[in-house]
Amino acid sequence: MAGTEQELLIRTAGCGELTEKDASEGREVVLTGWVHRRRDLGQLIFIEMRDATGRLQVVFDPSLHPDAHAAAESLRAEYVIGVAGTVVMREAPNPDHPTGMIELRGQSVTVHNRADNLPIQVADQQEANEEQRLKHRYIDLRRPRLQHALRTRHRLATAAREVLDEHRFVEIETPMLTRSTPEGARDYLVPSRVHPGKFYALPQSPQLFKQLLMIAGFERYYQFARCFRDEDLRADRQPEFTQIDIEMSFVTPQQIYDLIEPLIVRMFEAIDVQIARPFPRMAHAEAVDRFGIDRPDTRFGMELRDVGAAAESTGFRVFDEPLADPGGAVRGIVVDGAGGASRKQLDTWNGWAREAGARGLLWIKSAGGKIGSSALKVLGEERCRDILRALGGGDGDAALIVAADRSLCNQVLGQLRVRIARERDRIPEGAWNLLWVEQFPLFEHDDEAGRYVAIHHPFTAPNWDEVSRLETSPGDVRSQAYDLVLNGTEIGGGSIRIHRRDVQDRVFEALGIGAEEAEEKFGFLLRALDSGAPPHGGIALGFDRICAMLAGTDSIREVIAFPKTTSASCLMTESPAEVDAQQLTELGLKTLESRGKKGD
RNA sequence: GGAGCCGUGGUGUAGUUGGUUAACACACCGGACUGUCACUCCGGAGAUCGCGGGUUCAAGUCCCGUCGGCUCCGCCA
Numbered sequence: 001m002a003g004t005e006q007e008l009l010i011r012t013a014g015c016g017e018l019t020e021k022d023a024s025e026g027r028e029v030v031l032t033g034w035v036h037r038r039r040d041l042g043q044l045i046f047i048e049m050r051d052a053t054g055r056l057q058v059v060f061d062p063s064l065h066p067d068a069h070a071a072a073e074s075l076r077a078e079y080v081i082g083v084a085g086t087v088v089m090r091e092a093p094n095p096d097h098p099t100g101m102i103e104l105r106g107q108s109v110t111v112h113n114r115a116d117n118l119p120i121q122v123a124d125q126q127e128a129n130e131e132q133r134l135k136h137r138y139i140d141l142r143r144p145r146l147q148h149a150l151r152t153r154h155r156l157a158t159a160a161r162e163v164l165d166e167h168r169f170v171e172i173e174t175p176m177l178t179r180s181t182p183e184g185a186r187d188y189l190v191p192s193r194v195h196p197g198k199f200y201a202l203p204q205s206p207q208l209f210k211q212l213l214m215i216a217g218f219e220r221y222y223q224f225a226r227c228f229r230d231e232d233l234r235a236d237r238q239p240e241f242t243q244i245d246i247e248m249s250f251v252t253p254q255q256i257y258d259l260i261e262p263l264i265v266r267m268f269e270a271i272d273v274q275i276a277r278p279f280p281r282m283a284h285a286e287a288v289d290r291f292g293i294d295r296p297d298t299r300f301g302m303e304l305r306d307v308g309a310a311a312e313s314t315g316f317r318v319f320d321e322p323l324a325d326p327g328g329a330v331r332g333i334v335v336d337g338a339g340g341a342s343r344k345q346l347d348t349w350n351g352w353a354r355e356a357g358a359r360g361l362l363w364i365k366s367a368g369g370k371i372g373s374s375a376l377k378v379l380g381e382e383r384c385r386d387i388l389r390a391l392g393g394g395d396g397d398a399a400l401i402v403a404a405d406r407s408l409c410n411q412v413l414g415q416l417r418v419r420i421a422r423e424r425d426r427i428p429e430g431a432w433n434l435l436w437v438e439q440f441p442l443f444e445h446d447d448e449a450g451r452y453v454a455i456h457h458p459f460t461a462p463n464w465d466e467v468s469r470l471e472t473s474p475g476d477v478r479s480q481a482y483d484l485v486l487n488g489t490e491i492g493g494g495s496i497r498i499h500r501r502d503v504q505d506r507v508f509e510a511l512g513i514g515a516e517e518a519e520e521k522f523g524f525l526l527r528a529l530d531s532g533a534p535p536h537g538g539i540a541l542g543f544d545r546i547c548a549m550l551a552g553t554d555s556i557r558e559v560i561a562f563p564k565t566t567s568a569s570c571l572m573t574e575s576p577a578e579v580d581a582q583q584l585t586e587l588g589l590k591t592l593e594s595r596g597k598k599g600d
Numbered sequence: 601g602g603a604g605c606c607g608u609g610g611u612g613u614a615g616u617u618g619g620u621u622a623a624c625a626c627a628c629c630g631g632a633c634u635g636u637c638a639c640u641c642c643g644g645a646g647a648u649c650g651c652g653g654g655u656u657c658a659a660g661u662c663c664c665g666u667c668g669g670c671u672c673c674g675c676c677a
Contacts, residue, residue, distance in 0.1 A: 041640090042633035057637070077627075092635045100637085117610050117628050124626065125638080126612055131669045184677040204677085231676040232601090355603080355673070457677040555670095565669065 002030050003108040008082030016054015016099065022087040023102040029087060031056065031104060032112070034142070035079045037123045045072045047106075048123075049083065052147075057090070057103040058083055068106045078115035078122060078142075084108045130557075134571040137562055149559050153547040155270040157224065160244055160541075163263040169220040169246070174209035176202060176226070182513070182521055183458060185229035188239070196588030202228035202240075205540060207457060208525055210247040211497055214536040215528045219249040224543065233566045235555040236489070236545055240564075246494075247538030253482055253496060256539055257436060260484065260492070264434065271550050273432060279484075281436040292414025294440070297488025298433045300426045302333050302417045304410065307401060310390040316378045318362065322403045331409040332401035333417050334393035335424070339367035341398050346374075349400060352419055358402050358412040364388050365398040418488060435485045442479040443510065451512045456481040458511055459504070459525075460495040461537070467503060474510045480537070491546050494539025501529040 002008055013022075013029040022029070033051030040046075045060040062069040068085075075081065085104040094100035120128045120139045127133075133140040140146060161171075180187045180201035187201035203209075205227045213221045225245040233239065248256065261277050268275045280298075287296045290303045311319045311330040322328030335341070346363050353361035364373040364384045371381045371388075379387070391399045400416060402409045421427050442462050443452035452474050454460060461480045462470065469477050481495035498504045504526065508518045518526065547559035557563040564570050584590065 037637080037639095039636050039639050040633090041636060044634045044636070046636050046639085048637075059635080061634075063634085090635080092637085094637055097637075119610060121611065121627065123638080124611085126626070128611060129607085129669075131607085132611075134669085181677095185675085207677090229676060232674085234676090235671070237676070357673080454677055460677090566671085567668085569668090571669090 002084040005082070005110045005112070008032070008084060008108065008110040009112065011051075011082070014053030015049050015051045015056035018056060018087050018099060018102060018104075020089065020101055023089045025087075027087045028085070029104070030082060030084045031058070032082045033080070034122075035075050035077055035081060037077065038075055040073070045069060045075075047072065047075060047081075047083075049081070049104075050122075050142075054098060056099045057097075058085065058106045059103050060106045060109070064105065065107045068108050071109045071111075072106065075109075075111070076115065078118055078139075079111055080113040080115075082110050082112055131571065134557075134563070134565060137572050141561065146558065149547070149551045149553065150561060152271065152551045153559050156267045156547055156550060157543070159266045159270045160263055163266050164222045164246070167220065167259060169222045170218055171223055172213060172218065172221050173223060174203070174206040174213075174225070178203050178209075181208075182517075183454065183511075185231050188228045188230050191587040191589055193587050204229050205243060206245050207459065208522075210245060210538060211459065211525065211533075211536065212528055214247055214249045215531065215533045217534075219534075220247075221538075222246045225540075230568075233564070233568060235557075236548070238544065238556060238560060238563055239568045241556070242543040244541040244543050245538070246540070247536060249534040249536040251496070251535070251537050253438065253480060253537070256482070256494060256537060260539060260541070264484075267546065267550065268432070273550075275432060275434065279434040279436055281438055283439040284437055284441070285439065287437050288410055292410035292412075292417065293488075294437055295483065295485045295488055295490045296435065296437075297418055297421075297427075298435060299428055299431045299487060300421050302335065302421060302426070304331050304333055304413045304417070305391050306331050307387050307390050310383070310386040311403075314379060314383060316375065318375070318403050322405070325405075327405050327407075328403070329406040329409050330401060330403040331406070331413055332387075332391045332399050333413050333420075334388070334391050334397050334399050335420055336393065336397045338398035338424075339365050339396040341365055346398075349416065349420065352416055353400070353402065353412050356412040356415040357408055358404060361412075361416075362401040362403065363398060364401070366393070366395045369395055431487070433487055436482055437485055438482045439478050440481045440483075441475065442477040442481075442507075443474050445475060452510055454507075454511060455479065456493065456495050458507060458513070459497050461498045461503070462507070467506070470506045470510050482539075484539070484541070486546070486549060489545060489549065490542070491549070492539050492541040494537065496535070496537035499529065499533045499535045501526060504529055 008030055009032065011030050011032040013031060015031055015033055018029070031049060031051070033049050036048040036050040036055055038045065038047050043062055047058040048055050049058050060069040060072040083104060083106050085106045087102055088105050090101060090103050118139055119132050119136050122139065122142045177190060177200040180189065180199065185204050187204065190200040190202065192198045192200060206223060206225045210221055223245045225243050226240055227243055228240050230239060257278070261279055265275045265277060284294055287294050290296065292304050307330040312323060319330050322330060350361040362374050364371065364387055366385070366388055371384045373379065373384045376384060388394070388397065388399045393399050402412045440455050442455065442460065444455050446453045456479060462477045463480060466477045479495060481493065483490050484492035498507060544556040544559060548554070548556045551559055553559065562570065562572065569575065
């Protein structure tokens with residue numbers, strides 16, 4: 001039996017791999033791993049040992065192996081050890097544990113390394129706060145939950161690669177050091193030493209490169225692409241994130257769906273969930289009208305409706321003003337079963353509506369035939385009853401109404417709908433609603449900038465039969481873009497791209513990007529379009545978000561090994577950090593004194 | 601850029617209307633224990649309450665500022 005430190009380094013089995021068969025054979029093994037827990041009974045010492053394959057109980061019995069038992073007395077949580085021994089059936093089995101029927105009878109043990117009293121307790125179900133977890137990420141990652149999350153991520157990546165490979169896609173890497181592009185998010189910049197005063201930008205996505213790969217004739221490309229955006233962060237946004245970036249030549253949106261749907265289905269299979277195909281589709285306009293948002297959560301009802309005739313000629317200014325405005329509306333949702341909602345409850349909802357941008361929320365409730373409303377005096381009982389009915393509600397229900405610009409109504413009610421559904425537990429467990437949203441407008445008007453901006457990006461193709469309207473009514477042109485939505489979260493988006501120079505020129509023109517600027521910023525793309533560019537299109541899937549959802553967590557930080565905080569810092573490496581003056585000089589850079597230092 | 605919540609031994613929390621020895625659990629140290637499995641039992645050490653300022657006879661507790669974490673709005677083609 002092995003006994004030296006060197007011998008106890010060479011493992012012959014994994015903790016989670018051993019079975020009752022090994023026990024019945026009395027197999028002798030060497031295990032390496034961490035002390036997960038210890039239970040010292042004085043004579044008998046039990047150690048739960050953990051490695052990447054799982055956990056196994058090791059027992060040290062002084063009457064059998066006194067030296068090993070003596071050595072085991074010094075073991076503490078998270079010590080790294082090697083143990084040699086015999087796999088045996090337990091005297092007192094524990095069916096709650098995967099390896100609970102067997103144990104290792106420790107014959108010799110060595111400590112490969114000790115561990116301090118750690119800031120995060122691996123074996124404890126009690127969670128450290130996120131600041132501690134991020135600072136000591138290498139310990140946090142030992143915890144079963146994060147081990148599981150990252151292993152799930154790997155399985156999903158593998159599933160996607162398999163499907164793409166089966167469809168003859170080629171994985172091609174594109175540059176991380178590229179040039180800054182106008183439009184879109186803020187870039188992360190990298191100064192050039194060789195070209196003082198000039199900067200690379202880290203890619204917000206490999207958009208242009210993948211189009212160029214189509215022009216280069218690869219026809220089917222994919223990449224697990226790291227993307228960088230210097231914008232404010234959220235639970236589902238990190239400054240660097242991963243997209244499954246896909247592009248195909250000679251395709252219609254239908255062909256993209258026909259590829260992506262099986263890919264998504266296969267990813268779900270990796271977590272043992274069956275998903276039905278084809279995924280439903282919805283026009284952007286319908287999504288906004290029914291759900292108030294372009295990424296509707298279709299797992300529950302409470303859809304938005306216009307109050308319609310019931311709101312007309314009431315003499316109520318709150319209604320009359322929006323209705324007199326061509327862009328205004330009076331819209332509402334019905335919370336069924338909320339007819340008896342308390343004043344406090346309604347105030348809470350009103351507060352949410354205000355947070356979402358509304359000036360106020362009007363409510364009508366009906367319980368036992370008795371009407372209550374924040375506008376009862378102005379509207380009267382009959383009118384209130386009409387409005388409730390117009391929104392699809394009846395006795396026992398409550399209607400929540402917003403009168404404002406149509407887009408603000410949608411925004412407020414769309415947010416309210418989701419928040420109330422969560423509050424009232426209206427979202428079914430275990431439902432996975434996938435949905436294609438299509439027929440987006442090509443542009444939307446940016447009132448601040450006083451011009452049109454691309455809703456998707458400037459390379460998105462308009463519907464080919466609407467190209468003629470690019471100059472006359474750009475706001476009405478629809479694009480060949482599509483988003484993939486899962487339970488109200490956008491998990492992917494793409495489009496058919498513009499492959500003809502003349503169309504691209506006209507889109508740039510509509511966006512207020514002049515020929516000169518287009519040439520300077522995108523000259524390489526324009527020339528490429530003139531070199532025999534095939535019709536092409538693709539999609540980018542938000543891999544972190546997909547992983548988070550399928551791993552059952554709300555935050556993508558849980559599926560990223562080393563994530564950053566909401567202020568884009570890494571608490572472990574303490575980046576970003578200041579650099580030597582010499583480095584700056586070499587790069588031709590100088591920092592502004594006035595910006596002040598943080599962290600003092 | 602804005603709003604909200606949070607910051608107390610190594611870790612997670614408690615700490616009523618400001619009142620004198622800052623409590624509990626886990627981890628840690630010592631002791632007891634031969635079948636535990638979140639082992640149990642006994643004992644011990646360990647925090648001046650993120651930082652700075654203010655109010656007060658008195659501040660973990662109230663006020664202001666600041667730093668950090670989280671959530672949301674704006675932003676993110």
